[in-house]
Amino acid sequence: MRRALLLALGFSVSLSAQNAIRPLPGGKAWILDAGQTSYAIGVNEHSMVQSLYWGSRLPADAALPAAHSSPDRASFDPSIATTPLEYPAWGAGLFTEPALKVDSSNGDRTLILEFQKAEVKDSILDITLRDQSQPILVHLYYQPYAEGIVARWSRIENTGSAPIQIEQAASATWNLPAGTDYRLSWLTGQWAGEFQLHSAPIQTGMQVLESRRGSTGHQANPWFSIGRQNQTTETSGPVWFGELGWSGSWRITLESTSLNKIRITGGFNPYDFRYPLAPGSALETPRFYAGYTSHGEGEASRILHRFQLAEILPTHPNPKPRPIIYNSWEATEFNVSEEGQAALAERAAKLGIERFVIDDGWFGQRKDDHAGLGDWYVNPQKFPHGLKPVIDKVHSLGMDFGIWVEPEMINPDSDLYRKHPDWAMQMPGRQHTEMRNQLMLNLAREDVKEYVYHWLDELVSNNDIAFLKWDYNRNWAEPGWSTAPGSSPDHPNSDAEKQIYIRFVQNVYDILSRLRQKHPKLEIESCSGGGGRVDLGILRYTDEVWPSDNTDALDRLNIQYGFTHAYTPETMVAWVTDVPNFADGRSIPLEFRFLVMMQGALGIGGNLNKWTDEDLATATRLTAFYKQIRETVQHGNLYRLVSPLEGDASQVEYVSQNGSEAVVFAYLHSQRYGMDYPAVELQGLDPNAIYKIMPLDAQKYRGPETATGAWLMSSGLQLNLSGDYAATAIRMEKQ
Numbered sequence: 145m146r147r148a149l150l151l152a153l154g155f156s157v158s159l160s161a162q163n164a165i166r167p168l169p170g171g172k173a174w175i176l177d178a179g180q181t182s183y184a185i186g187v188n189e190h191s192m193v194q195s196l197y198w199g200s201r202l203p204a205d206a207a208l209p210a211a212h213s214s215p216d217r218a219s220f221d222p223s224i225a226t227t228p229l230e231y232p233a234w235g236a237g238l239f240t241e242p243a244l245k246v247d248s249s250n251g252d253r254t255l256i257l258e259f260q261k262a263e264v265k266d267s268i269l270d271i272t273l274r275d276q277s278q279p280i281l282v283h284l285y286y287q288p289y290a291e292g293i294v295a296r297w298s299r300i301e302n303t304g305s306a307p308i309q310i311e312q313a314a315s316a317t318w319n320l321p322a323g324t325d326y327r328l329s330w331l332t333g334q335w336a337g338e339f340q341l342h343s344a345p346i347q348t349g350m351q352v353l354e355s356r357r358g359s360t361g362h363q364a365n366p367w368f369s370i371g372r373q374n375q376t377t378e379t380s381g382p383v384w385f386g387e388l389g390w391s392g393s394w395r396i397t398l399e400s401t402s403l404n405k406i407r408i409t410g411g412f413n414p415y416d417f418r419y420p421l422a423p424g425s426a427l428e429t430p431r432f433y434a435g436y437t438s439h440g441e442g443e444a445s446r447i448l449h450r451f452q453l454a455e456i457l458p459t460h461p462n463p464k465p466r467p468i469i470y471n472s473w474e475a476t477e478f479n480v481s482e483e484g485q486a487a488l489a490e491r492a493a494k495l496g497i498e499r500f501v502i503d504d505g506w507f508g509q510r511k512d513d514h515a516g517l518g519d520w521y522v523n524p525q526k527f528p529h530g531l532k533p534v535i536d537k538v539h540s541l542g543m544d545f546g547i548w549v550e551p552e553m554i555n556p557d558s559d560l561y562r563k564h565p566d567w568a569m570q571m572p573g574r575q576h577t578e579m580r581n582q583l584m585l586n587l588a589r590e591d592v593k594e595y596v597y598h599w600l601d602e603l604v605s606n607n608d609i610a611f612l613k614w615d616y617n618r619n620w621a622e623p624g625w626s627t628a629p630g631s632s633p634d635h636p637n638s639d640a641e642k643q644i645y646i647r648f649v650q651n652v653y654d655i656l657s658r659l660r661q662k663h664p665k666l667e668i669e670s671c672s673g674g675g676g677r678v679d680l681g682i683l684r685y686t687d688e689v690w691p692s693d694n695t696d697a698l699d700r701l702n703i704q705y706g707f708t709h710a711y712t713p714e715t716m717v718a719w720v721t722d723v724p725n726f727a728d729g730r731s732i733p734l735e736f737r738f739l740v741m742m743q744g745a746l747g748i749g750g751n752l753n754k755w756t757d758e759d760l761a762t763a764t765r766l767t768a769f770y771k772q773i774r775e776t777v778q779h780g781n782l783y784r785l786v787s788p789l790e791g792d793a794s795q796v797e798y799v800s801q802n803g804s805e806a807v808v809f810a811y812l813h814s815q816r817y818g819m820d821y822p823a824v825e826l827q828g829l830d831p832n833a834i835y836k837i838m839p840l841d842a843q844k845y846r847g848p849e850t851a852t853g854a855w856l857m858s859s860g861l862q863l864n865l866s867g868d869y870a871a872t873a874i875r876m877e878k879q
């Protein structure tokens with residue numbers, strides 16, 4: 145059934161690319177096959193589970209050496225610290241990063257986890273470990289996927305009669321072959337500058353990627369990629385890569401010990417963290433997904449893209465292509481009104497826009513960002529007849545309708561805050577720290593969660609809304625929760641209150657999931673002042689993300705380049721906006737802006753009232769072109785041909801999953817020394833097939849009308865691009 149669905153979508157799943165869990169004779173070792181890779185683990189002579197292998201697919205009859213702990217290295221590095229354990233717990237002389245650290249109520253703060261049993265259910269390998277002396281069970285879960293990914297997570301259970309405290313809980317530890325020539329790539333950023341790609345040799349010591357902010361954060365993204373210094377490139381060489389599915393405070397540590405053992409441990413951020421486990425209760429950690437390829441960074445990204453489309457996105461394995469959106473945020477900001485939006489909708493519809501979205505400003509007393517968050521009634525001055533007339537208008541123009549919400553936030557200047565000041569996240573006796581004049585609602589509270597779910601449900605039930613842009617415009621400052629289970633205003637227990645880090649995020653997921661269940665056609669975008677909440681946790685409930693508030697086309701090239709290392713173009717929304725751009729004051733021609741925003745899910749965000757007839761004609765032509773290539777861009781295989789980080793030109797190519805179509809975007813940021821534009825050497829084509837070449841602009845292409853894949857991949861396409869900010873696109877169809 146699944147295979148039939150995947151094939152219907154055009155994903156080719158050869159039999160050798162299937163997933164399987166293969167127990168080895170003796171029942172103490174397992175090979176997990178995931179696409180072209182295998183991952184193997186085994187139980188060693190001390191009953192500890194350790195990694196055995198992570199690399200290219202092992203043959204069916206592969207024999208693996210039995211698991212053996214590494215020997216002690218002098219009296220200072222005991223075996224437990226040198227063996228590549230799958231889930232190292234703190235105790236017995238573990239000096240490296242633990243995956244788990246607990247505090248039992250009898251004063252014992254150590255753990256020694258031993259193998260108990262293993263079972264396979266629903267394609268998940270469940271390995272049970274048990275502490276030598278405390279009533280604590282740990283399940284390690286492994287789920288291999290045909291797309292080449294293994295998901296790992298854990299569940300910690302208190303089977304005793306006294307409470308325990310979890311001080312640190314990761315989803316998994318991944319071990320790499322020992323070595324000194326590894327190179328790490330990672331993503332950092334800031335508001336208006338997300339997804340900046342870095343790469344550096346891994347040195348002895350620890351590198352920490354994290355968020356302590358309560359949400360994923362702009363500053364680092366929970367993704368890593370590791371190659372070998374002199375072997376790995378965009379197109380070749382080994383890559384071990386992974387990403388964490390959690391939208392709260394997270395941490396991934398990359399540790400290279402002085403014995404050159406490389407480990408990656410990731411999960412809940414242990415900073416300011418505690419989680420009490422009452423007798424009989426359990427804590428499950430988020431999914432940590434990882435993969436391997438021997439074909440370079442580009443293939444690592446394509447594996448992640450295919451995996452996200454087939455397994456993660458809410459409508460997987462058959463996600464609907466993203467519609468072309470219009471949103472007036474940059475044009476009108478808070479100044480929205482029935483007539484103003486209706487006029488923009490008329491203009492947008494003529495351009496081929498498919499979804500019209502009203503952004504911030506439509507509710508409460510929201511004149512600017514000082515008031516209104518929390519009061520989700522339609523502002524009667526701006527929309528005197530409610531939302532219906534504008535929604536009807538949008539529908540009559542053939543578009544569907546979306547609206548902006550920021551459900552986790554509250555302005556002190558709001559009726560909701562005046563009524564429920566205790567609903568804001570706070571620490572006793574402390575002043576609130578405001579950011580953008582707003583506070584966090586304490587969504588860990590069940591009453592607050594239910595309130596938020598119900599107003600959202602009502603909004604969507606009472607109005608024909610196809611889409612929510614779900615925003616989140618600050619990070620946490622006073623993460624207290626005086627009514628948390630185990631705490632009360634009279635007897636505060638700050639350790640119990642730290643559950644807020646987990647309960648808050650679980651409740652956000654719960655609201656999203658219930659909304660989607662009740663309104664199966666509703667689509668949702670994850671926005672957090674741009675790309676502050678992009679991760680595989682939120683992407684299980686949201687169809688797309690807003691990668692950055694920065695819509696400058698030159699900056700976007702870099703942001704999108706970084707973004708696609710970790711996430712599929714299907715989710716990468718981008719609007720064409722006006723110039724000079726607010727971010728850098730730069731003025732880039734309209735066609736270049738369009739061609740940059742077409743790298744993912746195209747949208748328009750300019751003030752259409754000010755666009756000239758020529759602008760409108762260009763926009764109409766280019767949205768029509770985008771509709772022809774959208775399926776290939778959003779569901780195809782992405783090849784980053786020339787990086788925008790390297791010079792004055794960049795190129796990307798997409799090949800449809802069935803190989804029948806390809807499209808290339810070529811950009812010249814700035815011409816130098818009168819040099820010709822570099823040939824576009826394609827990748828991923830069938831060398832023996834003939835392709836019909838269809839340029840967007842015949843003036844910008846010089847070359848034959850048809851060519852073989854082999855020729856296109858070696859000689860490449862010759863383009864006439866000159867000056868600054870010149871760009872074009874070429875479609876290719878297999879004959």
Ligand code: GLA
Pocket residue numbers: 473503504548615617671672673674690693
């Ligand atoms: C955030 C979003 C923007 C816009 C504003 C509205 O900054 O990223 O796109 O929605 O909020 O206040």
